Amino acid sequence: MTEEKRLALLIDSDNVSAKYAQFILEEASKFGELIYKRIYGDWEKGNSSWHYPTLNNSIMPVQQTAYIAGKNATDFSMIIDAMDILYTGNVDGFVLVTSDSDFTRLAIRLREAGKFVVGIGEVKTPLPFTSSCHKFIYLNQVCETEENFDEVQLRKDLVDFVRENDDGKLDLPKVQAFLTSKYGNIDYNTIGYNRFSSFIDSFPEFKRKSNFVTMKNPTPQPKKQRFKHKYNGPTAREITDIIVNFLKHSVGGREDITKIDKFVTVALGKIDYSRFGSKKFAKFIDNQKNTLYREGSIVYLAEKAPKNNPEPELPPAPLAEPKFSETPTESEITDAIIYIIKKSGNGLEKIQKVQNQLEELVGKVDYSKFGAKTFAKFLDKQTVLSRLNQFVTMTEFLPQKAGSKPVSVPQTSPQVQEKSAQENPVKEKPITEKPAPEKQIQEKPVREKAELNAVKREIQIQTVQHNNSITLPALGKLLRKKFGDNYLKDIGALTLKQLVTAVAGVKASGNSIKIDENFIARTEQIEEFVCDFVEKNGKVSIKMLSTQIKKKFSGFDFTDYGYSRFSDFINAIDGVKADRYHVEAN
Secondary structure: OOOOOEEEEEEEOOOOOHHHHHHHHHHHHOOOEEEEEEEEEOHHHOOHHHHHHHHHOOOEEEEOOOOOOOOOOHHHHHHHHHHHHHHHOOOOEEEEEOOOHHHHHHHHHHHHOOOEEEEEEOOOOOHHHHOOOOEEEEHHHHOOEEOOOOHHHHHHHHHHHHHHOOOOOOEHHHHHHHHHHHHOEEOHHHHOOOOHHHHHHOOOOEEEEOOEEEEOOOOOOOOOOOHHHOOOOOOHHHHHHHHHHHHHOOHHHEEEHHHHHHHHHHHHOOOOHHHHOOOOHHHHHHHOOOOEEEEOOEEEEHHHOOOOOOOOOOOOOOOOOOOOOOOOOHHHHHHHHHHHHHHHOOOEEEHHHHHHHHHHHHOOOOHHHHOOOOHHHHHHHOOOEEEEOOEEEEHHHOOOOOOOOOOOOOOOOHHHHHHHHHHOOOOOOOOOOOOOOHHHHHHOOOOOOOOHHHHHHHHHHHHHHOOOOEEHHHHHHHHHHHHOOOHHHHHOOOOHHHHHHOOOOEEEEOOEEEEOHHHHHHHHHHHHHHHHHHHHHOOEEHHHHHHHHHHHOOOOOHHHHOOOOHHHHHHOOOOEEEOOOEEEEO
16 A cells, blocks of 8 residues: 655745635645645735634744845745755655746755655646646636626626736736636536637637737727826926026026026926927027027026116125024025025026035034925925925026915025125125135136036037037037036046047037937937836835846946936936935826
8 A cells, every 4th residue: 555645735825815725725635644734924914814724724824024025035935944844854745835936946956856746826827837846736727616607797807807908918827817716716618618718709809819818909098198298398488487587586687598498407397499489499588589688698688688788787796605503593504505506606506415515514404303304305395495306496586386476585584684685785895704806706607517427418418409419619618618618628538529429329520419319219218118117116226226227228327328326317317206225206
């Protein structure tokens, strides 16, 4: 008489429904005596469906905490226990209850050790795992058949399921698994079909090709609305209003067009000016004759235009550094931020840069004292400040929405009073240790530090903003204005043309500079992928997103876009934002 096999029954609760509990035990017992009966899962999550089957059938639950969100630690716990049992040498075989192909290597290893391996799972179980077992039992086929069901409702549910999952890869096992999970094991002979495929063929809505099912007339799916397209684009009036507000706070009601363009782009996103009769931002300015006036690269408020204001302009009053009490108040910190923004000369500044400069002025700040966990949350609390992606600006620079009250700046702190005095200067000289010469204050522009990545990024930006066509002399003039006359020397480049050829995606032909169309298309695909990935997965880690991008777009390198950090590259994409560790929808 053959001695009965001693078996270890190991159940993966994450991949098998508790409704099959009784059938699993009955089928497993057919192959021998179940010495071990264990079920694995994270019971802290409240997997109550397996509670009574486990209790009533003497199955030992094994707790496995998911240490990291999104990672399945149950598989590893089950595999480790299987190897421990294998080395004890007191079992003849294993019954692995799972529908997960991750156990394929375990089944192969157990067979190599001379153990009998039985697999039990649903029809959806991948072929690599089923073929690695000596015998595999499909739960959908061994469960008792369901005879009392509403065929009309079943057909309706099946049509809905196929329509919702019609991706060209929906196969018969998946469709059958859906019906089994909803109605139990069905004997299709009772409704006149000897095979499940014949039952599918009876639907006039379906088209079957071999093992795959699709809808004959699929419902056209509306194009997915992406984060970056949620805003349909500002009107000409909105763009003009934001420029007017910006110029009202500029010295003499005028400013360089590149600074204005940057401010508008950050505030409203990328704008297609061809909708307003011209592709170029400069031409858009020229069309606003009642409110704006352009002379070369300088834009004026219409009433401040040179032809209407021939008198020489007074030099701007120097910005006085704000003073602070021993423990800076919320108002004093806000005034310091306004000072930093105005000092930038752009009307806006990067949030991280503002925070760094603020700490140089007042030291480390505990923002929780002001009801904010972070510096960004502190900015959101200040009505006189507005966040624009990774930038911060003054709210008064932005146009007021219809029906809203204008934001008034509280005139209480000494810093605000000092600011008011600057806007209405008196004859007294500002109190400083060494008053700078008036000529120097008037002529010395505020420029960014010339760093290689920043210059490369500016070359890409200027080329795109000039309709993907700009000459070397024109580009050189813009770069000198932004970074100073010695910017090439600062970054170690011999000539501008040599620098341009080192910028990813940029091509120089003679004196003409363009960005490769393939580079633009690839960039748009990457941005679209990032928005899709965040929309689908919610808040994700920086590392995960970086890995997914590199996996999909071979050779991707965020430094090609002039960024020294991956998070800066992500923050430049409309609709998403990143900190040091995570990316989420904006």
